[in-house]
Amino acid sequence: MRGVILGLLLSTVIVGYSQERDTLKVMSYNLLNFPSISPNRIDTLKKIVGHIQPDIFMVCELTSGAGGDDILFNALNEDGVSSYDMADYVSGPDTQNQLYFNSDKLSLYEQNEINTVLRDINEYVLYYNSTDLATTLDTTFFYIYVCHLKASSGNEDQRNVEVTALKTYLNGRPNAENIIIGGDFNFYGSDTEPAWNTLLTGGGVIIKDPLILPGHWHADAGFAYAHTQSTRTTSFDTGAFGGMDDRFDFIFIGEDLKTYSNDAIFINGSYRAIGQDGLHYDKSLIEAPTNTSEPSDIISALYHMSDHLPVYLEIEVVKEGAGVEEELMAAFDAFYNAKQDQVEFSKINLADGEQTQFMIYSITGQLIAEFDTDNEMKILSTEDLVSGAYILRLKEHAASFRFVKP
Numbered sequence: 001m002r003g004v005i006l007g008l009l010l011s012t013v014i015v016g017y018s019q020e021r022d023t024l025k026v027m028s029y030n031l032l033n034f035p036s037i038s039p040n041r042i043d044t045l046k047k048i049v050g051h052i053q054p055d056i057f058m059v060c061e062l063t064s065g066a067g068g069d070d071i072l073f074n075a076l077n078e079d080g081v082s083s084y085d086m087a088d089y090v091s092g093p094d095t096q097n098q099l100y101f102n103s104d105k106l107s108l109y110e111q112n113e114i115n116t117v118l119r120d121i122n123e124y125v126l127y128y129n130s131t132d133l134a135t136t137l138d139t140t141f142f143y144i145y146v147c148h149l150k151a152s153s154g155n156e157d158q159r160n161v162e163v164t165a166l167k168t169y170l171n172g173r174p175n176a177e178n179i180i181i182g183g184d185f186n187f188y189g190s191d192t193e194p195a196w197n198t199l200l201t202g203g204g205v206i207i208k209d210p211l212i213l214p215g216h217w218h219a220d221a222g223f224a225y226a227h228t229q230s231t232r233t234t235s236f237d238t239g240a241f242g243g244m245d246d247r248f249d250f251i252f253i254g255e256d257l258k259t260y261s262n263d264a265i266f267i268n269g270s271y272r273a274i275g276q277d278g279l280h281y282d283k284s285l286i287e288a289p290t291n292t293s294e295p296s297d298i299i300s301a302l303y304h305m306s307d308h309l310p311v312y313l314e315i316e317v318v319k320e321g322a323g324v325e326e327e328l329m330a331a332f333d334a335f336y337n338a339k340q341d342q343v344e345f346s347k348i349n350l351a352d353g354e355q356t357q358f359m360i361y362s363i364t365g366q367l368i369a370e371f372d373t374d375n376e377m378k379i380l381s382t383e384d385l386v387s388g389a390y391i392l393r394l395k396e397h398a399a400s401f402r403f404v405k406p
Contacts (some may be wrong), residue, residue, distance in 0.1 A: 020131070020318075020319040020320065021316050021317065021318055021319060022105065022128075022316070022317050022318075022319050023267070023314050023315070023316055023317075024055045024056060024105065024106075024128075024264075024314065024315040024316075024317055025052065025053060025054045025055045025056070025312070025314055026054060026055065026056040026058075026180060026182070026251060026312065026313050026314065026315060027049075027052055027054035027056070027057050027058070027274070027310050027311070027312045028057075028058040028059075028060075028146070028182030028183055028249060028250075028251050028310060028311050028312075029048075029057070029058070029059050029060075029249075029306065029308070029310035029311075030059075030060050030061050030148070030183075030184040030248075030249060030306055030307075030308035031045070031059050031060070031061050031062060031305070031306055032061055032237060032238070032239050032305070032306040032307055032308065033061050033063055033095065033237075033238060034061065034062060034063065034067050034071075035063060035064060035066070035067035035070060036063040036064070036067075037237050037238055038237050039067070039070070041237075041304065041305055042070050042071070042074050042075055044301045044304050044305045045071065045075045045301075045305055046074065046075040046078055047297060047298060047301040048274075048298060048301050048302060048305060048310070049075055049076055050075075050078070050079060050081075051294070051295070051298050052274065052310075052312065054100075054102075054312075055101065055102040055105050055106065056099070056100075056101050056102075056106070056126070056142070056144065056180070057076070057099070057100040057101070058097070058098075058099055058144065058146045058182040058183065058251075059071070059097065059098050059099075059100070059146070060095065060096075060097045060098075060146060060147070060148040060183050060184050061095045061148065061184070062089075062095060062096045062097065062098050063095055063096070065089035065091070068086060068089045068096075068098050069089075071086075071098075071100065072084060072085075072086045072100060076100055083102050083103050083104040084100055084101070084102060084103065085100070085101060085103040085108070086098065086099065086100045086101070087099045087100075087108055087111050087122075087124050088111060090111075090113055090120070090122065092113065092115075092119065092120040093118065093119060093120070094118060094119045095119065095148065096119075096120075097119075097120070097121075097122040097146035097147070097148060097183065098122075098146070099111075099122070099124040099144060099146060101126060104129070105128065105129055106126045106127065106128060106129060106142075107126065107127055107129060108124065108125070108126055109125040109126065109127050109141065109389065110124075110125045111123060111124045111125070114145075114165055114166055114169045115165070116161070116162040116165050117158065117161060117162070118149075118150050118158070118162065119148050121145055121146070121147045121162070121165065121166050121169075122145065122146045123143065123144070123145055123169075124144045124145075124146070125141060125142070125143055125144070126141070126142045126144060127139045127140065127141045127142070127389075128140040128141075128142070128264075128317050130318075130319060130320055131319045131320055138336075138402060138403065138404065139404070140178065140262065140263045140264055140317055140318065141177055141178060141262075141389075142177075142178045142179075142180060142264070142315075143173070143176040143177065143178060143179045143180070143254075144179075144180045144181075144182070145166060145179070145180070145181040145182070145183075146181075146182055146183050147162070147163075147166065147181065147182070147183035147184070147185060148183050148184045149162050149163070149183070149184065149185050149186050149187075149195070150162065150186065151184075151186045152186070153188060155186075156188075156192060156193055156194060156195070157194070159185070159186060159187070159193060159194075159195040160193070160194040160195040160198055162195070163195040163198045163199045163202075164195075164198055164202070166181075166199070167198055167199065167202045167203045167205065168203070170203065170205040171203040171204050171205060173205075175361065175391055176205070176254070177254065177256055177262040178254060178256060178257055178262050178264045178315075179205070179207065179252075179253065179254030179256075179257070180251060180252075180253055180254070180257075180315075181199075181207065181250075181251070181252040181253075182250065182251040182252070182311070183249070183250070184248050184249050184308065185248060185249070185250050186248050187217070187247065187248065187250070188216065188217065188218040188246070189215060189216030189217055189218055190214035190215060190216070191214075191215070191216050192216065196214070199252065200252075205254070206254070206255040207252045207253070207254060207255070208252065208253050208254070208255060208257075208258060209250070209252060210251065210252075210253055210266055210271040210313055211226060211271055213226055213247075217246065217247035218245065218246055218247075219245050219246075220245075221281045221282075223247060224244065224276075224278045224279070224280070224281040225273075225276060225277075225278035226247045226273065226276070227244040227245055227246055227247050227273070227276065227281070228244075228246065228247055228248055228249040228273045228276070228308055228309040228311060229244070229245075229246045229247075229248045229249065229307055229308045229309070230242050230243060230244065230245075230246070230284075230307045230308075231244065231275070231284060231285040231302060231303050231306065231307055231308070231309060232284050232285075232303065232307055233283065233284040233287070234284070239306065239307030240307045241307070242282070243280070243281070243282040243283045243284060244276070244280045244281055244282065244283060244284075244285070245281060245282055248308065249273070249308055249309065249310070249311045250311060251271070251311050251312075251313050253266050253313075257315065263317060263318040264315050264316065264317040264318070265315065265316050266313060266314075266315060267313070267314040267315065267316055270312070270313045270314035271311070271312070271313040272311070272312055272313075273309045273310070273311050273312075274293075274294065274302065274309055274310045274311070274312050275291065275293055275294055275298070275299055275302040275309050275310075276293065276309055277291050277292065277293040279291070284303065285299055285302055285303040285309075286299060286300065286303050332345055332347060332348045332349060332394060332401070333345065333346045333347040334346075334392065334401045336382075336403035336404075336405075338405070338406055341381065341382050341383045341405075342379050342380060342381050342382055342383070343379070343380040343382060343392060343401075343403065344378065344379055344380075345377055345378055345379070345380070348373065348374070348375050348377055348394075349375075350373075350374060350375050352375075353374075354374065354375075355372065355373075355374055356372075356373060356374075356394065356395050357370045357371060357372055357373060357394075357395040358370070358371045358373050358377075358380060358392055358393070358394060358395070359392070359393045359394075359395055360382075360385070360390055360391070360392055360393075361390065361391045361393065362388065362389075362390060362391075368385070368390070369384075370395075373394075380392070382403075382405055385405055386405075387405050387406060388404070388405060389402065389403070389404045389405075390402070390403055390404075390405065
């Protein structure tokens with residue numbers, strides 16, 4: 001995002017220029033009732049995250065705030081690493097979700113809970129620490145959702161109710177962008193799970209499966225390369241067993257992450273289940289043939305840590321807040337002047353004599369204020385706004401502009 005023009009009325013000439021880009025590593029992992037079962041597995045998790053070094057780490061089946069702290073301080077921020085931070089731990093029904101992030105690259109803007117009949121679905125809004133954030137006060141936001149849906153065959157309708165709650169919430173988030181949805185969905189197949197269609201196409205928010213892999217994944221060797229559970233054929237630590245034959249764990253993405261429309265894009269080919277080599281259908285992770293998809297100590301750690309494999313993808317993001325030069329037929333050009341506490345306009349392209357309004361929204365979509373405007377408007381004071389991120393929108397036009405008031 002640019003902080004100048006985010007919407008266009010008609011055509012736009014886009015002039016690209018060289019930009020630095022960064023890669024964000026995203027991982028989602030069901031931790032198997034950590035730490036209530038075998039808390040000493042923290043050393044096992046440390047091996048896995050030290051190997052992958054995720055920038056965004058989503059977890060489910062966390063059983064306590066102390067366990068959440070243990071992950072931060074004794075798995076992530078270890079061996080000279082000190083950059084990881086975490087969202088606030090929120091206790092809810094059943095097991096919990098949590099988000100960890102690389103604070104050198106990302107900051108937490110807000111978090112919320114979406115209640116369902118079983119477990120909360122957690123929302124975390126991160127923003128990228130753009131290299132020019134201090135001067136442009138503009139950046140790229142990521143809306144992240146962590147889910148753990150009802151398990152077991154026969155509970156398809158309940159899973160759909162839970163996903164419907166998420167999609168209803170998203171439909172009330174008109175400014176959500178770069179959506180990432182991770183967790184344990186317990187889906188047996190797109191053909192038998194109404195929640196699959198609800199998630200991907202329900203409501204006005206389009207969500208994508210990066211693998212583009214519909215089908216009945218359960219007990220089908222043809223989907224072996226996508227299966228995420230179970231890593232074991234022997235029961236221990238209360239985990240499921242029976243070998244690799246289910247695709248329960250996913251990371252879904254918003255449609256804009258396929259197009260770079262909000263300064264970030266999913267890197268094609270980066271999605272995978274870590275430790276899945278496609279050769280262990282109905283087998284444990286450590287059976288023959290030798291799994292060479294990761295180093296042997298990591299394969300062993302994955303086997304002992306959880307009955308699920310983590311899933312992983314990469315996102316490319318523009319390092320600078322300024323993305324492209326846009327000109328011709330823009331609805332308006334704006335700049336946020338933090339020193340003067342005002343939005344300044346160099347151009348407003350309304351029809352002759354047209355009167356309309358600028359509307360200021362909070363980042364959560366709440367209308368904060370409205371101001372009359374015409375072509376002659378030059379300054380919009382923001383002195384009455386509290387610190388935070390805002391969206392300035394021109395009523396009845398597609399144009400909008402995001403700014404952050406320090």
